[in-house]
Amino acid sequence: ASTLANPATVGLCSTNSTVIRPLLTNRLISMAREHGHGYSIQWMLFSMMFFTIVLPGIYVLGQPILGLSPEVFGYLLMALMGIPVSAIFVVPDHIVAAVSDLEERLSGQRREAMYCGAQGFITKLALGLSTVLTTGLLHFFGGTIDKPLGIKLTGPVATIFVVVGAIIFSRYPEQEVRAHEHRNVETRARLRWSVPHGLDTR
DSSP: OHHHHOHHHHHHHHHHHHHHHHHHHHHHHHHHHHHOHHHHHHHHHHHHHHHHHHGGGGGGTTSOBTTBOHHHHHHHHHHHHHHHHHHHHHHHHHHHHHHHHHHHHHHSOOOHHHHHHHHHHHHHHHHHHHHHHHHHHHHHHOOSSSOOHHHHHHHHHHHHHHHHHHHHHTTSOHHHHHHHHHHHHHHHHHHHHHSOTTOOOO
8 A cells, every 4th residue: 555655656657657668669560560450450459468467466556466575566567567558559540540541442532530530539538437437436445545445446447448348349350451451452563563664653
């Protein structure tokens, strides 16, 4: 409980996750460009499953775990959380780009604004819901040194939502989108080779 109430410790834990996240985000962007859309989807699913492992660890913050001091365990937990958070910052935008390209192929229209608007609405809805739930947990179960249960419950409750999200996300039609992507690449390749040499195709 003292670990949860120590502003310096909490700040260092947050910084630990903040440092890990951009490093992995840059790496994820590079690997997504190299391996394509399917890699991003797999990384997202892995990240959500990884979240279900580390998030419950919040419940035991402030206690010595596996021979580690509460502070060291907190640093390690926050660093591990930086791994799935990096995917959350990258993969949704990659999906919007892929679906927008697919929309153009199917309907002949570019609708990035519509998809980005829907993504923004869902993001803000999730932010508002998480704020309400966190406030409710702290209010009904406590968020102080004497009553830290509300803080500890944020991890397990978040895990439930991550599991639900992973089930929904697993229904994403990855094979259909990838098939259209491959056909699009093949079509562009045929068009490029069919243009007489020496002409600018840009």
